[in-house]
Amino acid sequence: MTSTMRTLLIATALLATATSAALGQARRDDTIALPKLRANVSVSSEVVRIGDVIDNAGPAAGIAIYRAPDLGTVGTLTTAQIVATLRAHHVIGVETSGLQSISVTRLSRSIEGKEIEAQVAHALQHRNGLGDAVNLTLTFDRDVQDTQLDAAYTGALDPVSTRFDARSGRFDVTFAIGNDGTAPAAKLRFTGTAVETVEVAVLARGVERNEVLKASDILVERRPKAEVGNDGAIRDRTVGMQSRRPLRAGQAIRNADLAKPDLVVRDQAVTLVYRATGIQLTIRGKAQESGTEGDVVNVMNLQSKRSVAGVVTGRGEVTVSSPSASPLPGERAPAQSPATPDPAPSEKISRAPSPVAPVALAANDRVPVSRKAE
Secondary structure, eight states, rough: OOHHHHHHHHHHHHHHHHHHHHHHHHHHHHHOOOOOOOSEEOSSEEEEHHHEEEOOOOGGGGGEEEEOSTTTEEEEHHHHHHHHHHHHHHOOOOOOOOEEEEEEEEOEEOOHHHHHHHHHHHHHSSTTTOOOOOGGGOOOOOSOOEEEEETTSOEEEEEEEEOOOOOTTEEEEEEEEEOOOSSSSEEEEEEEEEEEEEEEEEESOOOOOOOOOOOGEEEEEEEEHHHHHTOOGGGGTTOOOOOOSSHHHHHHBBGGGGGOSSSSOOOEEEEEEEETEEEEEEEEEEOOOOOOTTTTEEETTTTTTTTEEEEETTTEEEEEEETTTOOOTTOOOOOOOOOOOOOOOGOOOOOOSOOOOOOOEEEEOHHHHHHHHO
């Protein structure tokens, strides 16, 4: 065989190999390019296109074939329905992988109703006398539902118009929400009434005058500030206090409605304490007035049958002190009461390092009587 013939044979073999490889690659390309149905589809526009429902749609990808579901919702399309629609647009040979139907989700931006309410309150705070947003109670003209916007509206809720009438409590707030594209901002408008509220102690039951409040008597609620004013009582300052007047169940409690509880009650048997410098005498007495700690009340000395004025210094205890009285060792200084004359020499009062037994004041124990402190 000549060298020329050998060269021709080698060239033919190489050409055949190249042709076979090209045909194999074409077959593989044809296999890859086959359109394939998608099981789950997500769209952000108002229409569903061929390229949304199948892979490898080619030039037909941009053709709209269905209307998209509502914002934030999911729709279903049967496979037979899709194949028939695609065939009408000359898309054939779609691989369905045994799917009977596919789901189509319309993408959206969801704004929760609670977020909207919070944004309205924030827009209204400190406007025309209103307080902080956290203290505002809003009533909308229409129920505030979760709002769905096109996914392209990614901007914040920007209050572009805010109006509030302090006399009627009416508000009108409009928000603008920016778009990623060139579309104009979306507008959301909300109207209703706004009331500033405060947290205040409220009675769970009716109470009488001078009744001491227990923890079970007190509830905590938010009430309109106009109803309570700036004198609303808080729970921690009501328990253990005494009502100055009858109060009804459900009534918001004001600080002016309360007083410290009486430690001495009218007609109660009390201990009458006489104090002078280094001396303390105790006598049985009967309260002629009620009073709390620090009040000046009148007490009858049960031995002398005379009235004296003293300061309530404890439960069931009234102290009468001379101006120069000082505390005994280990005791605190008592509250000052109206001036009391020193005992007469005939009373034979002796000093003692330890508390002395109860004795009676003599007949001259009369001291000026003052009214109970208010």
